[in-house]
Amino acid sequence: MNVNQQAHMASPYRQPQPALQGYSQPGYGEPPTQYAPYNGPNPGYQQGPAPAGYFPYSSLPSKALPATLASDLSSNSSSPLDLGPVRPSPNSGPPPMLTPQGYSQYTQGDVQNGPPTMSGQPHRPPVSQPYLPGSQPAYHQHYGAPHTGMQQMTNQMSGMHVSAPPPAVSGYAPSSHPQTSVSFSGVPSFSVSSQQNSPAASLTHGQPPSQPPFPGSPPLSQSPFPGVPPPGSQAQYSSTPPLPVSQPQYSSTPPLPVSQPQYASTPPLPVSQLQYSSAPPASSQAHYPGAQPPPASQAQFSGSSQTSPFHAPSSSFAPPAGAPRHPGVQPMQALPHSQYLSGPPRQPMQGPPLSQQNHVAPGPPQPGMAPGMQGPSAQPAPPGQGQGVHPHQNGAFGQMSGPQPGYGGSYPGPQNYGAQPPPPAAPPQKRLDPDSIPSPIQVIEDDQANRSSEPFTTGVRGQAPPLVTTNFQVKDQGNASPSYIRCTSYNFPCTSDMAKQSQVPLAAVIKPLATLPLDEVPPYIVDHGETGPIRCNRCKAYMCPFMQFIEGGRRFQCGFCSCVTEVPPHYFQHLDHTGKRVDCYDRPELSMGTCEFTATVDYCKNNKIPQPPAFIFLIDVSYNAVKSGLVDLICAELKTLLDYLPRESSEADSCIRVGFVTYNKVLHFYNVKSSLAQPQMMVVSDVADMFVPLLDGFLVNVNESRAVINSLLDQIPEMFADTRETETVFAPVIQAGLEALKAADCAGKLFIFHSSLPIAEAPGKLKNREDKKLVGTDKEKTLFQPQTSFFGNLAKECVAQGCCVDLFLFPNQYVDVATLGVVPSQTGGSVYKYTCFQVPSDGDRFLNDLRRDVQKQVGFDAVMRVRTSTGIRATDFFGAFYMSNTTDVELAGLDCDKAVTVEFRHDDKLSEESGALMQCAVLYTSCSGQRRLRVHNLSVNCCTQLADLYRNCDTDTLINFFAKYAYRSILNSPTKTVRDALINQSAQILSCYRKNCASPSSAGQLILPECMKLLPVYLNCVLKSDVLQPGADISLDDRAYLRQLVTSMDVAESHVFFYPRLLPLQKLDVEGDTLPTAVRDSEERLSKGGLYLLENGLHLFLWVGANVQQELLQSVFNTPSFGQIDPSMTNLPELDNPYSRRLRAIIENFRAQRPRYMKLMVVKQDDKLEPIFKHFLVEDKSTSGGASYVDFLCHMHKEIRQLLS
């Protein structure tokens, strides 16, 4: 064990063994805390196990396991080759031994833990209840929960219902009851069960089914767990009865009963039943075979094992149905569940025992396995319990232990296991079976299924909206739509202590000018007359639904600062009997979460009504740009594009004026005054001291000067067709635009089309500093910092003038995006990058981006301020903007795609009654030059119980925050530090949950809050993103580009960016408009005979399997042969067949959803482009060293356990 542990220490991920051990140990540790000795040295464990009477258990489980193993082996026999020996050993005798030990340990742990845990364990372990360990406890806890208090139960139940559980179906169902916790807990329980007895198994079984629950239900269960009851359950556990207890519960024990009913009532029930049934089927093994090999087996295993214990209950319930369903119904789910469950238990189980055993026997046998061995080897024993299960479980959680081996090369180990038992399970088992860990797809699908049908009404405070991936309609009833604001949690802790304890960032992602779906009404515009919007006297908050009218309507009390303000006479209105103003529903500002005020002249810069904004197009006409055809393309496009400038819906023509500049080493301004017969070109060579050479005629109304503009756009390409100038300037270009806007005294936007590193002699001249040697060093951060402070100052000036800069880059080599992007990113602009631009391949993408960028709704010269209830304060802001003080977010330009992430911190206490209110007011100049105030209001609940916090989290938003936080941190800290900090904080979040909210359970179990069960997978995606963990082929520019890009992403974008959407296309519903269910981003999910579409908001891939049917190829590519597909195509041929039409429609639909146009890349399997595509299969291990999901999960588990111990 020690050895293993050390290994872990060395390399958490890769050394699966260590990890495993570590996990197991920590897990132990937790409970162990009591055990103290355990934690420290393996011996402890060993001792533990030994005494635990593992043997007995083991014997029991082993008995069970052996069978399973045998079966597995038999089934897998082929694959397990190497492992064979090992497995056999477990099967034969030793393994059981191991397992027993493991079990014993668990049991001991459990037992011991039980009591203590009862009291405190749950809290400590919070780490990963969901995972295995939790499972048993979870169940217990769940059960316990009910015990503890009906309320909790009900809460849980309700939560269950609400949450995914239902969708979880079989797995969930049960889980739902026990909910997530169940699943996880189940796992542990498995382990326990295995150790203890079949009963334990039964518990585990329960869990396995619950696996789905893990993801969804756990939280619920957990929350209840925290409650007193859990302890009770633990106690029960400790007594060993736990299993029974759990069983009873399952069966429909008193406490559970409630839940059960629920189950019954809700879909979950059936599921649960199924699971149960599955479990009961005991014949799980049999099932396995019958069911899908790997997963099924696991599930079955678990089930089987469980079944044994459950038998009674299960039998009562589902046994009948369950068994069949598992395999058939949700093999996947079932499997995962089982895996989860199994995983954890095993690990712990195995961990200790294995280690011992491993050292003894397995060690040698499993070279590769070695790591896995320990866990696995031990597991092998578990296999006895339910080999399948264990492996699975191991993989999932305990697996951590197991997985670790998997990491290092553990796979082999696990494989061995898996192989031996059930082939399917085997390989995956090593690590965890991917199917057994929380599946993003599952969560997304569940949410979509449950929450898209009903409109989301915002009237209720603290209501978490559906996931960003879900299509749902919003009805604004007093809180801003999630389209505008999303919070990391909709239940803020009341005190900063709680917030600190949980480590859950309190943040909101605000997208003030978001475009609403067509079926929703844009914000109403409210005019309060000459005096401007009604505001609180003290905090200046704007009139909103949170203002309480008192004294018959003569005054109102501010919801934010509680100050009482007189109602101006013209705004007076009587109150009705409920204290509401009579005209409440006639006034949007009183009834809607979002509304827009017209601002008076007091809100204007210099107290002057602003001029209509201007767009200035600055086009690089150096040799590169001309040669690539870019200049031609832009000029041709602008001719039509200028007809589509943004305008108020009430106006026929846009008020926006336009101006044109071309440049290379010098700048060329154009006078396109309508009275001229020909445009005039004015060259400014004095780039050191930029100025605008003309006033009149530079910014013109498109319609008035159309002829001149067209003539200009015709001539620009000709004029520079023979240019030999290769050098460009950049800063002077921005200065030019800025000066032009200054001269015209208006705000506006610059569209800069730039091709190369600005090396010409001028301010802001840059040098090539691309130095890949710095990557990974402490100096890496400098690569993200601008070369000079010049651009920062320039950005400041731009912001002061309301000059937003959008930068389109067309580099053939390094252009230093980190520096060039400073101004765009501080002025609310965007950077678009087209590396090695070629018209045929990138033209479409660029033009579409340009069109959208020009046409989209945009506000200028904006100032955003977030006001909050007393008690919290917006302290940190992330996004593309500039701040000159600590409260005002200044955006030279703010378009409908830009989101700002705001972090809140406590500066006082919040109260549960009043909740936490926030008001985001954005003062901006509309595209017609009107000054407007858009106000978004949002109220969230406040809680004194951590469980409430965890129950109302939004992982997607959390990830958005984490990503932005990390991406900003790398400017100042080494990348590794940032990554570690992220992992650490996440681990703290999860461990806090485990400690405080989840029912006590084995430390080996990974228990995740329902709302955060995807946190690990998403976090892993962030960690292995190109910015934080670059591969060798990623240029510094790309990293800087992505870094800045993510900074202004909203939740939906960041979600798909980090976890790309992967659609299988082979079974396309060509008639309907439903999309096929996405699959997880892993190579294993790809079928050689399939066609897959992957999008991440920036890229769009069509992956073509080598064995795709000819007809399919024919209908998509118009070619029968795989070899004839042209990988350079960027659009599919327009073929007149339903499939092609549908596919193209999907692609178009995808493109329409994203702010940036995605170029289609066709990737043929095993083609040279495939690595690029594989880069986006984020659940897999990446070539740059990024961990696979499974591996990372194990690592997280280890971290959590370390925190808990």
Place this chain on the structure above:
Amino acid sequence: MATYQEFIQQNEDRDGVRFSWNVWPSSRLEATRMVVPLSCLFTPMKERPDLPPVQYEPVLCSRPTCKAVLNPLCQVDYRAKLWACNFCFQRNPFPPAYAGISEGNQPAELMPQFSTIEYIVQRGPQTPLIFLYVVDICLEEEDLQALKESLQMSLSLLPPNALVGLITFGRMVQVHELSCEGISKSYVFRGTKDLSAKQIQEMLGLTKPAAPIQQGRPAQPQDHSFSSRFLQPVHKIDMNLTDLLSELQRDPWPVPQGKRPLRSTGIALSIAVGLLEGTLPNTGARVMLFTGGPPTQGPGMVVGDELKTPIRSWHDIEKDNAKHLKKATKYYEALASRSAVNGHCIDIYACALDQTGLLEMKCCSNLTGGHIVMGDSFNTSLFKQTFQRVFSKDYNGEFRMAFGGELEVKTSRELKISGAIGPCVSLNAKGPCVSETELGLGGTSQWKICGINQFTTLGMYFEVVNQHNAPVPQGSRGAIQFITQYQHSSTQKRIRVTTVARNWADAQSQIQHIEAAFDQEAAAVLMARLGVFRAESEEGPDVLRWLDRQLIRLCQKFGQFHKDDPNSFRLSESFSLYPQFMFHLRRSPFLQVFNNSPDESSYYRHHFVRQDLTQSLIMIQPILYSYSFYGPPEPVLLDSSSILPDRILLMDTFFQLVIYHGETIAQWRKAGYQEMTEYENFKQLLQAPLDDAQEILQTRFPMPRYVDTEHGGSQARFLLSKVNPSQTHNNLYAWGQETGAPILTDDVSLQVFMDHLKKLAVSSAS
């Protein structure tokens, strides 16, 4: 023998030379006692319709330090085919081409009537003339329109192959590219930032790729292609340019209330100079600056843009209160020097009611031989006609302008060159004939005159260095040779050589000869130039004192009188007018700044130091003609006594042409008698001065301000300020009732002046 008058006139007509003394005192000491230095007015490009240029190279003295040109004064040994340089006495063989020379077959340069001769030489590539318009666009709409029309008109006056360029300025400076089709293109510069010539060339894209310097010949053809974007042959782009000019807009930048428009004149000129400097050095080029106001920003700024701060006056300057003056002057001087080095001349056409900063900018024209024209508006005939006259042609249909002139002076041993005063810059050519005493621009024997026309006249000052104890041989003559190389408007390179000689005379024994050979007109002008030259750097009163002292000394030297008896004072005929010239000179705007703005003073001085003798004299002492029923028009005294009610007066001050109707005439005219057939003679009387004035207006450059006024009219001041105030409110009745009009002034009259002069001259105290 002809009178000296005739001799002088003949010499002027033939050689364009007027000496103050036509017989030279033979010793240094005597020469200094003559008070008026030995000097001459030389008009290098004097029009000589009767002088056909010869098509070969001049023959030079072979002594490296001499290099005088063979001339009629040289002794020639026809047999030995040798000639002796009359300056250094070096004996030189004739070149082979002169093999056939003999007494009966002399080359032109040896014939006495060819004391002035012009050679056409074929040297170097010929570059077309360059005209670079630098146009202020901060003008009033009306002015701008008029200017645009004038410019467009001028295109038709230019030689077809001439290169033209256009720079406009206001708040910014735009250099217009003329070669482009379709889109009009210009380079824009900030008006506030001083740029080096190199930067300007870089920014205009004129830097040459570092090519090896071509040997021998300046690489003009190459340069040409570089500058071609900005300078194009007129015949190619006159349509383009006409359109471009017609599309010229007023400077669009808003001028807030109480501000002057921002004018970047300094930068515009700098860019113009830089543009030509970099690409076409040493070619004939005119930078023509048209400005309607003072430079208000950037280097060369004359006044801030706040209207509440008025532009500097003489008062401010005296009080040292003109804060931009020194800086601006220095800036323009530097520009002018650069331009002069490259042989480009700068014209300034300043039309505004207020001052435009000519004081600061004058050097641009003064040093480069460019014109300065000052008017009230571009929309006046004064400007239009004057501008048109810039492109006037001579009897051969050639432009009356030459470029890149280099004047070299050689003297015989008894003489040295002290300096020159005129529109030239020193080339710092030291040599044996350069005096250590400097008068005007001295210390050199060569000057550069970038722009020359037929009137351009330099005052040359010499020093007699022969010692008293080394008398020159009886009958020998001193000689001076002027060698002027220039680029003719036809782009030919030409050399004009003028060789003159005068007799030496011993001042002690032959003083009467010297006295008789005094040219008081030339002397007056030459002394006036010295005075003006001093006035540029000294306080006005000092100059006047100096002038007075010189006059008194002259009178003492050449007057005949009994000591301390003013009434006995007499001057010989050849000196009789001189004191009167001095009297008017003292009152002239060249030395008096009262009632003149600094710009006006600069303007007047500019023209004074470049016009020939006749014009200069008019400037010193305006001409007054009187028209009456009593006889034909007659010149009358420039005296208040000439202002009579029944006369019409026509006064020509060079800068103004004033027609003054006497009180009675004015009343008649007002009554409309001239319309009545029975008073046809009155109509004719009215018409006569107009016709005469028209004649003057037709020929003079710059066109004078034409003033038609009458008794009591406000503009009568032009006349009243010029006439000798013989009658003033102080002595109104002293001179009888019947004549003249009293002048309300405290200035002394000529009579008083003369009385004082006599008194001082005869005084034994001085």
